[in-house]
Amino acid sequence: MNDSILIIGHPASGKTTFIAQFLTRIKKRKSDVKLTQIPKDISAITDAVKRLSMGEEPLTTSASENVELTLPIEVDGKRIDLVCPDYGGEQVNDITELMELNKSWMSLLNDSDRWMFFIRPHEIMHEYDLSKNSYEEMDISQGTDLVNAGLSAQSKFIELLQTLLYAKNKGIKHSIKTPTLLIVQTCWDEMRTERKPLEVLQNKLPMLLHFVETVWDKDFFDVLGLSAQEFPLDTDEAKTKYQDELPENFGYIVDQDGKRDKDITKLVKVFLPS
Amino acid sequence: MRKQCSNPDCPAPKGLCLKHLSLDYPKCEHWLGNQEDQALEKKTKVNKKAITLPWTGEPFQPTDIEIVGQRSTPIIIGMVGNAGAGKTSYLGMLYTLLFNGNKFKEWSFAGSYTLAAWETLAQYLKIKPNGNIGFTPPTPSNPDYYSLYHLSLKRGELFRDVLFADSSGEVFSLWADNVQDQNAGNARWIYQKSNAFIFTVDSVALKDRKGAAKNEIVQMAEQVAANLNGRPIVIAWSKADEIDNIRENIRDAVNEDLSLVFPESKVIEISNFSKSDPDTMCHHNNIAVSEYLLNELSKPKNLKLVPKVSVSDDLFINYGGSQDSE
Numbered sequence: 001m002n003d004s005i006l007i008i009g010h011p012a013s014g015k016t017t018f019i020a021q022f023l024t025r026i027k028k029r030k031s032d033v034k035l036t037q038i039p040k041d042i043s044a045i046t047d048a049v050k051r052l053s054m055g056e057e058p059l060t061t062s063a064s065e066n067v068e069l070t071l072p073i074e075v076d077g078k079r080i081d082l083v084c085p086d087y088g089g090e091q092v093n094d095i096t097e098l099m100e101l102n103k104s105w106m107s108l109l110n111d112s113d114r115w116m117f118f119i120r121p122h123e124i125m126h127e128y129d130l131s132k133n134s135y136e137e138m139d140i141s142q143g144t145d146l147v148n149a150g151l152s153a154q155s156k157f158i159e160l161l162q163t164l165l166y167a168k169n170k171g172i173k174h175s176i177k178t179p180t181l182l183i184v185q186t187c188w189d190e191m192r193t194e195r196k197p198l199e200v201l202q203n204k205l206p207m208l209l210h211f212v213e214t215v216w217d218k219d220f221f222d223v224l225g226l227s228a229q230e231f232p233l234d235t236d237e238a239k240t241k242y243q244d245e246l247p248e249n250f251g252y253i254v255d256q257d258g259k260r261d262k263d264i265t266k267l268v269k270v271f272l273p274s
Numbered sequence: 275m276r277k278q279c280s281n282p283d284c285p286a287p288k289g290l291c292l293k294h295l296s297l298d299y300p301k302c303e304h305w306l307g308n309q310e311d312q313a314l315e316k317k318t319k320v321n322k323k324a325i326t327l328p329w330t331g332e333p334f335q336p337t338d339i340e341i342v343g344q345r346s347t348p349i350i351i352g353m354v355g356n357a358g359a360g361k362t363s364y365l366g367m368l369y370t371l372l373f374n375g376n377k378f379k380e381w382s383f384a385g386s387y388t389l390a391a392w393e394t395l396a397q398y399l400k401i402k403p404n405g406n407i408g409f410t411p412p413t414p415s416n417p418d419y420y421s422l423y424h425l426s427l428k429r430g431e432l433f434r435d436v437l438f439a440d441s442s443g444e445v446f447s448l449w450a451d452n453v454q455d456q457n458a459g460n461a462r463w464i465y466q467k468s469n470a471f472i473f474t475v476d477s478v479a480l481k482d483r484k485g486a487a488k489n490e491i492v493q494m495a496e497q498v499a500a501n502l503n504g505r506p507i508v509i510a511w512s513k514a515d516e517i518d519n520i521r522e523n524i525r526d527a528v529n530e531d532l533s534l535v536f537p538e539s540k541v542i543e544i545s546n547f548s549k550s551d552p553d554t555m556c557h558h559n560n561i562a563v564s565e566y567l568l569n570e571l572s573k574p575k576n577l578k579l580v581p582k583v584s585v586s587d588d589l590f591i592n593y594g595g596s597q598d599s600e
Contacts, residue, residue, distance in 0.1 A: 099327040106325065128401040130546045131370050131556055151331070154373065155389045162385045163327060172384050172426065173345060173433040206375025207383065214382035214428055 004081040004111055005268055008164070009118030010156070011089035012060045014186030018118070018228040019084060020048035020058060022265055023071065024248045031265035034074045044069050044087045052247040055239030057232070061088050068104070075272055082268060083108060096151065096159045101167050109168045113178045114271055117161070121204045122190035124153050154205045161211070175217035180271040183212070188225035188254055189232070196258040197225040222270055225254030331390030333421035334437060336463065341387060342424065342435040349436045349571055350422070351564065352468030354498055356490050357443030359476035360512035360546075362410045365423055365438055366395035367546050367560050376557055378565045384426035384433070391423055399546060415442040417459040432572060436564075439464045450494040465498070470567040471507040473498060473539075475532070477516045480524055488528050495535045506570035507539045508563050514543035514555050540566050 009015045023045065026035045044067040048058035067087040073080060085108045086092055095101055101109075151159065161181075162172070170176055185197055193200060201209045201223050212221055230250035233239055242250065252260040253267060281304040328341045342348050353361040369392040372383055386392060398410040413419070422437040441460045449461035473495065479487035498507070509532055511517055517525070532539070542563050545555040552558060 096331075099330055101325050101327075129370050129374070129396070129399045130401065131367065131374055131376075131399070131548050132401075132551075151390055151393055152373070155393055158385060159331065159389050162387075166327065167325065171345065174431070202375065207373050210372070210375070210377060210383045211385055214384045 004083050005114040006112040007084040007116045013118040013120050016048045016058050020045045021228045021251050033265040036072045036074050055242035096156050115179045116182045121185045124204045157208045172215045177217050177220045181221040183223045185225045188227040197223045329387035333391040346435045350468045351438050352464040352471045353440045355474030359474040366399050370396045381427040381429050384428045388424040413442040415444040417457045450497045474512045477513045480520045492531045499535045509541045511543045515545040
């Protein structure tokens with residue numbers, strides 16, 4: 001198996017906050033995941049790390065910021081690279097809008113057998129259509145105001161995954177075992193839910209889940225929740241808490257059973273042989 | 275700075291252009307950025323682009339079939355019916371149901387290379403913020419208009435690429451009257467190439483136009499039956515929420531005629547309007563229409579064993595191949 005983990009996500013899917021928090025934790029040695037060497041270029045997340053330390057929300061990275069970020073890490077004695085190929089996410093948009101991939105993506109895909117796919121479920125709105133139960137009685141005020149233009153989020157995710165599989169020359173006739181797929185539902189705290197990650201995905205993006213369940217071997221994909229920040233930093237109280245207790249003490253992942261774990265660095269251990 | 279004015283004699287103050295106002299300075303012939311930018315842009319494009327995907331998300335044309343033809347023999351399901359019968363709406367609803375988490379009983383969704391096309395169809399079934407619904411516009415009646423909608427499906431280890439072939443009802447009506455009509459090229463193609471058919475019967479047309487609608491439906495059915503050659507067909511009574519408003523004698527007559535024309539067919543009532551959740555005609559039957567055909571096409575074929583009869587005394591001529599010795 002190739003030794004890198006790709007973080008794939010559209011713009012504003014929560015990559016910045018996760019990587020900032022992940023890096024802060026492993027630098028502070030608050031995890032058994034270790035940084036093997038100082039990354040060559042972390043300019044993409046320097047600002048996010050700084051803002052979190054001041055108790056401020058990281059700014060959304062400009063979509064056109066096509067920075068490749070690589071964190072060389074060691075997990076349980078195994079050396080791997082955590083790679084975010086397109087930090088801003090514009091290239092990820094281009095893949096489904098222009099239907100093309102560039103060379104660097106191709107080589108990263110070929111070198112990686114573990115994909116972490118970031119999705120921010122709270123941003124995905126339901127739209128009403130005639131198939132929804134009893135359209136005559138439904139409250140249309142609860143739907144999104146926008147008439148959808150272009151591909152829906154759900155179709156974009158499916159298109160992206162089938163494109164990446166095609167680029168990696170992975171057929172879908174037989175259940176896929178490599179690359180492994182970890183769907184990370186980010187900004188989990190926004191959801192204010194007690195539901196399990198799989199239930200949330202089923203509710204928000206049922207066709208995507210159906211696609212993944214069909215195409216991947218059930219032991220080689222997983223669906224988790226992640227709140228890298230833990231709560232919004234929109235009040236003085238929250239900001240002070242962040243400044244006092246330090247950013248690396250916040251954030252959690254949600255496992256299949258809905259249980260929370262404060263160690264967000266464990267995400268990179270999923271699908272690593274123990 | 276890489277980009278700059280190349281005219282040392284230009285009297286304009288630094289940062290301004292003599293010939294062009296404000297932000298239009300790149301249009302000036304002396305602006306060095308022009309050529310450089312173009313060259314750089316070209317180079318970047320050539321360098322960056324590694325592969326262009328074979329599919330675009332838009333409907334397949336017949337020449338696109340080879341995109342999936344390399345991995346499986348695709349199944350083509352032909353949508354047949356008069357204008358306005360709901361062929362395109364059916365496809366929009368099928369996708370909408372999958373989109374919302376409804377599933378085939380036995381088949382699982384393994385992706386699609388025409389997602390953008392499906393989404394366009396599904397848009398017409400969305401309820402707008404003002405509560406209105408936009409119905410599917412008529413499919414273009416250009417005889418060269420082809421639109422094939424793709425789904426990859428799996429049943430256990432069985433993998434199928436399925437293409438739903440949509441076309442204009444007007445074109446199919448021309449074909450029903452004259453299969454050689456020069457303006458019915460795509461209907462002819464669909465009829466020849468399809469492995470199975472969804473034959474839509476428009477409940478509202480039968481309610482409103484009675485005998486006239488019945489004649490058109492039966493005429494088309496007879497033409498479809500002419501060279502069906504055992505290909506499976508579903509008779510889908512569309513807009514079936516109105517089926518009880520069709521005069522009973524007309525409904526019975528259509529049923530009788532269709533059962534004579536298509537004795538092997540399956541009849542299913544479908545509607546795009548869900549009155550309950552789940553709604554049989556909307557949620558269940560729309561999916562059942564395609565699933566019936568998928569299952570029919572995936573049944574093991576009966577082997578036609580022809581007994582071998584010696585035709586000559588010559589052993590060489592009668593030799594039937596090495597399998598005889600097994």
